[in-house]
Amino acid sequence: MSSPPLSPPAHAMHPTLPVSPPLRPEYELVLEAPGDLPLERALPLSRRLWQQGWLRKLVILVVLAVLWECAARFENNDLLLPTFSSTAQAFFAGIADGTLLSKAAVSLLLLLRGYVCGIAAAFALTTLAVSTQLGRDLLDTLTAMFNPLPAIALLPLALLWFGLGNGSLVFVLIHSVLWPLALNTYAGFRAVPETLRMAGRNYGLRGVRYVLFILVPAALPSILAGLKISWASAWRTLIAAELVFGASSGQGGLGWYIFQNRNELLTDRVFAGLAMVILIGLLIENIAFASLERITVRRWGMQH
Numbered sequence: 001m002s003s004p005p006l007s008p009p010a011h012a013m014h015p016t017l018p019v020s021p022p023l024r025p026e027y028e029l030v031l032e033a034p035g036d037l038p039l040e041r042a043l044p045l046s047r048r049l050w051q052q053g054w055l056r057k058l059v060i061l062v063v064l065a066v067l068w069e070c071a072a073r074f075e076n077n078d079l080l081l082p083t084f085s086s087t088a089q090a091f092f093a094g095i096a097d098g099t100l101l102s103k104a105a106v107s108l109l110l111l112l113r114g115y116v117c118g119i120a121a122a123f124a125l126t127t128l129a130v131s132t133q134l135g136r137d138l139l140d141t142l143t144a145m146f147n148p149l150p151a152i153a154l155l156p157l158a159l160l161w162f163g164l165g166n167g168s169l170v171f172v173l174i175h176s177v178l179w180p181l182a183l184n185t186y187a188g189f190r191a192v193p194e195t196l197r198m199a200g201r202n203y204g205l206r207g208v209r210y211v212l213f214i215l216v217p218a219a220l221p222s223i224l225a226g227l228k229i230s231w232a233s234a235w236r237t238l239i240a241a242e243l244v245f246g247a248s249s250g251q252g253g254l255g256w257y258i259f260q261n262r263n264e265l266l267t268d269r270v271f272a273g274l275a276m277v278i279l280i281g282l283l284i285e286n287i288a289f290a291s292l293e294r295i296t297v298r299r300w301g302m303q304h
Contacts (some may be wrong), residue, residue: 082268091272099257100276107253108280110166111238114173118230121174122181123179127211128188139186143179151176151237155244169241176237181226188222189215221297228289239277 049055049303072083082090125142128135146242151172158168160180200214216223242255252259254273261269 044201078267079267082271086268087271087275090266090268091275094269094272094276100272103253103257103273104276104280105253107238107242107255110169110253111173111234113166114170114238115177115231115234117170118174118177118234119181119227121178122185122226122230125182126185126189127208128295130211130215132205139182143183146175147176147179147183151233152240155241169238172237172241173234176233177230180233181223181230184222184226184229185219188219188226191222192218221237224289224293224297228285231284231289235277235281235284 019219044254049209065083069084072078072081074082078086091100125135125139130136141159154172154175155168158171162171189211205213238253239258240257242252243259254277258270258273259274261267
């Protein structure tokens with residue numbers, strides 16, 4: 001049994017009938033130029049300024065300084081807590097006579113040596129870990145053993161092994177850099193998609209070239225996080241180690257400067273040394289690492 005033929009639509013049989021639903025007329029919306037916007041529609045100046053990150057951080061620092069000044073004046077004991085104004089005077093006096101700058105240069109040069117050596121050791125260990133099963137077992141075992149161990153706890157052994165020299169401090173700095181950086185780098189390597197791994201193998205990349213050209217760019221956010229964590233750990237370790245090492249050898253960097261002024265009960269200089277430690281940390285974090293992230297992972301769209 002055949003089905004009845006389909007009837008044509010109503011507007012085809014009667015061309016004069018309107019189309020349902022009716023067609024909307026086309027139109028063009030002309031946008032106003034940015035310079036023609038009225039002033040009342042623009043953001044207020046205070047709101048535009050508050051959107052600047054550096055200004056918000058500056059406000060936080062000013063508030064902390066005011067709270068410090070109020071607490072010190074309420075305590076009224078310069079030996080326990082000097083005022084912010086007296087600490088600022090001691091800080092700028094140390095900058096003017098070059099004492100703080102020379103001590104900071106000693107600490108930073110020593111930190112750079114240990115930091116670079118720790119990065120090289122972490123890269124070698126993680127390269128071995130992603131290449132062989134024995135390397136993975138070695139990395140898992142060593143990080144489980146030594147990562148929970150405080151670096152400053154190794155300083156007495158380092159003084160016995162390397163003597164009263166910079167070698168002892170470099171040893172504890174390598175320990176504080178190696179394990180957090182190796183863990184973050186290895187975690188980033190394991191998170192690399194398999195398609196990128198296959199692409200690298202198809203191009204014939206093996207060993208160090210495979211790690212440098214495939215794994216490192218893909219795992220760069222994790223590597224940068226490890227670099228920041230290991231930097232902070234190394235900086236804390238160095239200042240703490242200099243308190244002991246400087247007292248033993250009679251010289252040192254910012255840690256020794258803090259220790260010496262504490263013995264002389266110059267609390268404002270102690271706080272000035274601590275302020276220099278904090279200032280260097282802020283500069284490294286907000287200039288060095290922020291610039292590195294901006295020209296790499298943020299530019300490549302890997303991080304927001």
